[in-house]
Amino acid sequence: MEDVFRFADDLGPLKLVHIHRSSVGLKAVVAIDNVACGPAIGGVRMAPDVSTEEAFRLARAMTFKNAAAGLPHGGGKSVIFADPKMPLSDKEQLIRGFAAAIADLKEYIPGPDMGTDELAMGWIKDEIGRAVGLPREIGGIPLDEIGATGFGLVAAIDLAREHIGLSLTGARVVVQGFGSVGQHAARFLAEKGAVLVAASDTSGTIVDEGGLDLAVLVALKAEGRALHDHSRGRKLGMEAAIDVPCDIWIPAARPDVIHGDNVARLHTRIVAEGANIPLSGEAEQVLAGRGVLVLPDFIANAGGVICAAAEYRGETEGAALVSINEKIRANTKAVLDEVRRTGGLPRTAATSLAVERVHRAMRTRRWDAPPG
Numbered sequence: 001m002e003d004v005f006r007f008a009d010d011l012g013p014l015k016l017v018h019i020h021r022s023s024v025g026l027k028a029v030v031a032i033d034n035v036a037c038g039p040a041i042g043g044v045r046m047a048p049d050v051s052t053e054e055a056f057r058l059a060r061a062m063t064f065k066n067a068a069a070g071l072p073h074g075g076g077k078s079v080i081f082a083d084p085k086m087p088l089s090d091k092e093q094l095i096r097g098f099a100a101a102i103a104d105l106k107e108y109i110p111g112p113d114m115g116t117d118e119l120a121m122g123w124i125k126d127e128i129g130r131a132v133g134l135p136r137e138i139g140g141i142p143l144d145e146i147g148a149t150g151f152g153l154v155a156a157i158d159l160a161r162e163h164i165g166l167s168l169t170g171a172r173v174v175v176q177g178f179g180s181v182g183q184h185a186a187r188f189l190a191e192k193g194a195v196l197v198a199a200s201d202t203s204g205t206i207v208d209e210g211g212l213d214l215a216v217l218v219a220l221k222a223e224g225r226a227l228h229d230h231s232r233g234r235k236l237g238m239e240a241a242i243d244v245p246c247d248i249w250i251p252a253a254r255p256d257v258i259h260g261d262n263v264a265r266l267h268t269r270i271v272a273e274g275a276n277i278p279l280s281g282e283a284e285q286v287l288a289g290r291g292v293l294v295l296p297d298f299i300a301n302a303g304g305v306i307c308a309a310a311e312y313r314g315e316t317e318g319a320a321l322v323s324i325n326e327k328i329r330a331n332t333k334a335v336l337d338e339v340r341r342t343g344g345l346p347r348t349a350a351t352s353l354a355v356e357r358v359h360r361a362m363r364t365r366r367w368d369a370p371p372g
């Protein structure tokens with residue numbers, strides 16, 4: 001009994017729902033963390049090795065991300081215990097079964113995450129009338145296609161560079177994880193005059209201090225090929241992206257890539273966290289001590305969810321981009337002003353900003369009085 005409540009604190013989770021539907025082999029967990037700001041938006045993750053704890057931790061991260069972004073949405077997340085590579089017809093059955101099971105959880109709006117995509121969100125919308133990250137044909141804004149998260153990341157970088165007196169013209173950029181977020185971030189930075197000097201994917205790192213040809217690399221990836229297939233540049237191992245000196249370092253691959261053991265290898269002025277939790281707390285502390293500005297994930301990579309919230313309100317693609325730019329610039333400024341005032345870490349300032357917003361929203365709710 002107590003075990004079910006082991007995550008419980010002042011903020012949530014409001015509901016942790018375990019779903020079992022044997023007819024379609026469905027096992028899933030929905031974590032609705034906090035809905036004081038509005039209905040929870042959060043992705044549906046499908047993988048064989050997910051857990052209740054993962055669902056809760058991701059839901060909490062969404063509470064902070066949505067509040068920090070100033071969205072009228074709380075945080076939620078769901079996990080489905082299954083292999084996303086199953087035949088499409090089986091996947092459709094499973095997702096539709098999941099959708100029917102969450103029909104009454106009206107304070108949760110599902111979106112895409114690892115193992116689910118726009119099509120899956122289309123099936124959920126068809127079943128229960130609510131989902132974000134939809135196909136364009138049914139009112140969706142294709143956030144990976146337009147590069148919503150990369151666009152937001154560059155808005156954060158552009159604001160932050162003023163803080164440290166860095167010009168983007170000629171600024172050297174390294175992208176770890178040349179996928180959707182990494183490519184779009186590199187593209188928007190290049191439009192502002194920055195130069196991509198290294199990029200990595202699972203094939204390894206490609207380096208050219210004189211500047212890589214971004215368009216060629218993007219075309220290569222669009223063909224499903226690896227960065228190491230490119231004929232120019234030095235080819236190094238996957239880890240080498242950490243060692244290339246630069247002005248802006250963008251982790252856009254996996255969590256936990258920079259920690260106490262490798263942070264000394266990083267030589268940059270800004271780290272813009274495209275991936276979620278790419279740096280350990282220790283690494284963020286060490287970098288702050290060296291005067292490196294780290295832009296925390298849930299402030300800098302919120303472009304995707306700001307776009308999803310705009311889609312939910314029925315806004316256009318153009319309005320979504322305006323909203324991403326405005327919100328991320330304002331929130332980055334609020335975080336950096338607080339860092340300047342307190343001398344603390346950007347992540348600490350960002351977390352206070354998010355928690356304060358959630359508490360303010362909780363004061364408006366009859367059943368959600370915040371502590372104090």
Ligand code: NAD
Nearest residue numbers: 149177178179180181200201202252253274275276301304
């Ligand atoms: P993606 O799958 O399109 O790209 C990931 C890229 O990273 C791939 O090119 C892959 O080859 C590479 N990669 C994987 N492991 C690597 C490693 N150890 N070293 C170097 N490269 C590696 O994914 P994405 O949508 O671009 O997301 C990237 C990260 O950003 C993820 O952590 C995701 O959770 C996070 N994120 C994404 C969004 C979004 O809108 N897509 C929003 C917020 C956060």
